Amino acid sequence: MAKKQFKAESKRLLDLMINSIYTHHEIFLREIISNASDAIDKLAYKALTDENVGLSREDFRILVKLDKDGRTVTVSDNGIGMSKEDMEENLGVIAHSGSFKFKSELESAEDVDIIGQFGVGFYSAFMVSDKVTVISRAYGADQAWKWESAGADGYTVSEADKPDVGTDIIMHIKPDTEAERFSDYLETWRVKDLIKKYSDYVRFPIRMDVEHTEYVETGETDEHGHKKTEPVTHTEEETVNSMVPIWQRPKSEATDEKCVEFYKEHFHDTEDPVAIIRVNAEGLTSYRALLFIPKKAPYDFYSRDYKPGLALYSSGVMIMESCPDLLPECFRFVRGVVDSPDLSLNISREILQHDRQLKVIAGNLENKVKSELTSLMTKDPEKYDAFWAAFGRQIKYGIVGEYGMKKELLKDLLKFHSSFEEKLTSLKDYVSRMPESQKYIYYAAAGDIRSAAGLPQTEQVRAKGYELLYFVEDIDEFVSQMLYEYEGKELKSVSGGDLGLETEEEKKEQDTEDAGSKELLDFLKETLKDEVADVKLSHSLMSSAVCMSYEGDITLEMERYFRQMPGDAGEKIRARRVLEINPEHKVFASLTAAFEGDKDRAAKIAKVLCAQAKLLASLPVEDISAYTSAVCDLI
Ligand code: ADP
Ligand code: MG
Secondary structure, X not given: OOOEOOOHHHHHHHHHHHOOOHHHOOHHHHHHHHHHHHXXXXXXXXXXXXXXXXXXXXXXXXXXXXXXXOXXXXXXXXXXXXXXXXXXXXXXXXXXXXXXXXXXXXXXXXXXXXXXXXXXOHHHHHHOEEEEEEEEXXXXXXXXXXXXXXXXXXXXXXXEOOOOOEEEEEEEEXXXXXXXXXXXXXXXXXXXXXXXXXXXXXXXXXXXXXXXXXXXXXXXEOOOOOEEEEEEEEEEEEEOOOOOOHHHOOOOOOOHHHHHHHHHHHHOOOOOOOEEEEEEEOOOXXXXXXXXEOOOOOOOOOOOOXXXXXXXXXXXXXXXXXXXXXXOHHHOOOEEEEXXXXXXXXXXXXXXXXXXXXHHHHHHHHHHHHHHHHHHHHHOHXXXXXXXXXXXXXXXXXXXXXXXXXXXXXXXXXXXXXXXXXXXXXXXXXXXXXXXXXOOEEEXXXXXXXXXXXXXXHHHXXXXXXXXXXXXXXOHHHHHHHHOEEOOEEEEEOOOOOOXXXXXXXXXXXXXHHHHOHHHHHHHXXXXXXXXXXXXXXXXXXXXXXXXXXXXXXOHHHHHHHHHOOOOHHHHOOOEEEEEEOOOOHHHHHHHHHHHHOHHHHHHHHHHHHHHHHHHOOOOOOOHHHXXXXXXXXX
């Protein structure tokens, strides 16, 4: 029979499995059993609505059989099974969460230890087997199929006989080496221990033949007059696992450590989560939930491939692998399980969306996640900041999205860079530091902290001794627009014109000054009409001659953001730019002199100043050669 080749990634993973270090080998059984359990979940779900399945919940089981002479370990399930195509697709390539993630980490790290850290799937069977045979019959199919592979050189698929629906995974155990006794995996005690250790929580019975030895009296007595006995061994099939899932256990058993272990294995993460949330709700809607807040964003988190949602169970039957309706979009990074006996089992997934109970649960979980994050923020800021680095963007999207519906929920979770501290600060902490005289929450927006801190407009705020937030992500200004205020304090961009720092008297004085320069300002407006909407004298600049600010709702940062967007959608979105000139600066005197004596020179100075203002605001200067030659002329 012609051998088919594995895809390249699969081959690499297989090689790694085959050569992995022996401390990891034992997890193969956990992986194979967890696949069996997944397959049963699928058929058990079908059985709820489809009489033809002909099995009830009690009928499902996983059998583990050891054949010492034949050197095989067989794991059989009566789950959904695989068709020929399923085999090709699922066993011939790595397309599955665990394995795929693993592969991407592989490229960077030589670290083979990741095998031990989380599920690596079906291929782990090759750590202990020199050949793996899979015989399976899919639900609804008459024909069974056999998939077989001896490792990286390929696999075969052929017809097979199998009377019942389900799958047998037959692992042909490697011969012993000096370093490792693979034969141990053929010993009942060893395999039983492994099931207890890794698969105790599997919700279906894992059954195996266990030998019992009894000492029975022979009816004779020995020379001391004691009754003689002899050992009689008989084999009995017994259920090895306790079948109570971790989320159904009391906290004393489902310790943090155990929960973390469960998390890493189920959600394919190498890092511990930053928080574990346990919910045991009783009342109108009772349910249990075990949720995790990850520390790191999965590689595909900000892409369309990421599948948000919590696993949904009803009395131990999995209804949905990931139910997105249980979490608001802004918390889509949360992982975990919800189990409620109140959910009706026979309901279709479409109707489930509108289920009242589900809505109640979702509402509760939203609050739990929020309060967990809020307490993490104060109790363990370092952990919170790790979380924030991974998911802060998602929280910000949450504030901006859905027309600001979630802004009340999320505003306390925000953190920003600040001019006062090296570390990030929350809005609450910022406001608590505000002196009485300070009216606004000031922020400077630019592409990075240095540019933001370097904005000329920040000088006056700083001179007053006020704190500045630095907005360095493109979404930040949208967040501030959506929030508008925090605890009654308006958020104000330093580039947005009047900063409310002058007294009424100072303002009056300025107005007279502005009136005196009207002719010059009109000239500048005319000269720069293609560049800016307005030219003003600035009373907030200190050491800098000019700066660029804006009027209206579209900020300079937003303009930059829209410009980056593909297509021409962003072409039309422009901030109303205002060039501000510092009348106290020496340059202003030169400009005034030129305006009175040499208008050409004055126009040149105006253009150079405008370009400088753009550079300070990290805006592009379109005609660089015109700018540089104007500078040379003036020098
Ligand atoms: P994962 O479990 O993360 O999807 P695996 O490598 O463990 O990845 O398994 C790959 C796929 O092979 C499964 O998703 C499933 O489709 C299929 N599979 C493996 N074992 C079984 C089984 N016992 N019954 C049905 N399908 C199975
Ligand atoms: Mg698996």
